[in-house]
Structure formats: C-alpha cells, structure tokens
Amino acid sequence: MTTPAALTFRSAVDADVPALVGLVESAYRGEASRGGWTTEADYLDGRRTDEAGVREVIEKPDSLLLVVEREGELVACCQLEHRGDHVYFGMFAVRPGLQGAGLGKEILAEAERRAGEDWGAKEMRMTVINVREELIAYYVRRGYRRTGEMSPFPYGDERFGLPRRDDLAFELLVKPL
Structure with a gap:
C-alpha cells in the first residue's frame, strides 16, 4: 500500500477563484455533494458561493483563503479571518x-x-447550520464546544442558498487554541 502524498498549503490567488468555487459547490450542493458526507443538499438548494464571494475572502484584510493541494491538485480549502482575539474558520x-x-x-x-502562530489568536470560532448534527459532532470530537448561541439563517438572501426548511439557524462553535 502506498502512502498518499503530503498536503501542501498556500494562500489563494485570483487565478484560483473558478476552481475554488467549483470545489465549494461540489462539497455542499447538488448531486455531486452526495459523494461526501458534508452535503447541505437536503437543507439548501441554490449556490453555496460564487466568484465574487470567493474573491472577497481572498482580498479582505486579515483574511486568508487557504488552498490545500496534493501533488499540485486542489483537494480542499478553508477560510481564516482574524477578528480581534479569535479567528473565524469558514468555507x-x-x-x-x-x-x-x-x-x-x-x-x-x-x-x-x-x-x-500567525495572529496570536486565543480561540477559533465557526458557525454551523444547527440541523447538521453529524457535522457538529465532528467538530465536537476535535475539541470544539457547542455554545448554544444561535444566529438567524438569512432567509431571502440567495447568497446563502435557497432553504428547503424553515428551521435553519447558525450555531456558534468555539475552541481554545
């Protein structure tokens, strides 16, 4: 059995935007997303992001869109945004x-x-759609704490998708670093 090649990490650049949009869409929406376990297809239709949204994360001060590659191939991404004493983890x-x-x-x-290391953050924060119990459990196993603090889902704002349910909210998860 061969060991998979190591992951490499770098900051996203403008040329990455179309591939990053495709990756995020494939992980969360539509039939392609059902190939993994992070799909939101049962809760949301529509888009998860677009080129303008990805570009905004790349260009925003105190923000980093981390591109993850294996042997030069895009395999993952995540957003880190420095917000005072913590870093927000998303996308x-x-x-x-x-x-x-x-x-x-x-x-x-x-x-x-x-x-x-880069920002001296004391904790990582993220928000997860409240009905995503399996995903929340994944983060809890990695040291994140459910706060019970909810923020409303932005119904009517198609940038966040087209809800298939009327009980969606975002729950704040927190982990000390």
Whole structure:
C-alpha cells in the first residue's frame, strides 16, 4: 500500500477563484455533494458561493483563503479571518470523493496552528447550520464546544442558498487554541 502524498498549503490567488468555487459547490450542493458526507443538499438548494464571494475572502484584510493541494491538485480549502482575539474558520471544503479519509482533521489542525502562530489568536470560532448534527459532532470530537448561541439563517438572501426548511439557524462553535 502506498502512502498518499503530503498536503501542501498556500494562500489563494485570483487565478484560483473558478476552481475554488467549483470545489465549494461540489462539497455542499447538488448531486455531486452526495459523494461526501458534508452535503447541505437536503437543507439548501441554490449556490453555496460564487466568484465574487470567493474573491472577497481572498482580498479582505486579515483574511486568508487557504488552498490545500496534493501533488499540485486542489483537494480542499478553508477560510481564516482574524477578528480581534479569535479567528473565524469558514468555507471549509474537501473534495467529496476524498472525504472521510482524515484530510479534514489534518487541514483543521493546520488552520488552528496558523491562527495561533500567525495572529496570536486565543480561540477559533465557526458557525454551523444547527440541523447538521453529524457535522457538529465532528467538530465536537476535535475539541470544539457547542455554545448554544444561535444566529438567524438569512432567509431571502440567495447568497446563502435557497432553504428547503424553515428551521435553519447558525450555531456558534468555539475552541481554545
């Protein structure tokens, strides 16, 4: 059995935008997303992001869109945004066919390391759609704490997708670094 090649990490650049949009869409929406376990297809239709949204993350001050590659091939990405004493973690996407193989755990550890080392952050925060119990459990196993703090889902704002349910909200998860 051969060992998979190591992951490499770099900051996203403008030329990455179309591929990053494709990756994020494939991980969360539509039939392609059902190849992994992070799909939101049962809860949301429409788009997860677009080129303008990805470009905004790349260009925003105190923000980093981390591109994850294996042998030069895009396999994952995540957003890190420095917000005072913490870093917000978002736009986490792993190619559906590669989910469940430990990549997410490795990428999350690298993101946490960078948040602490690069920005001196004391904690990592993220929001997860409240009905995504399996995903929330994944983060809890990695040291994140459910806060019970909810923020409303932006119904009517198609940039976040087209809800298929009327009970969606975002739950804040927090991990000390």
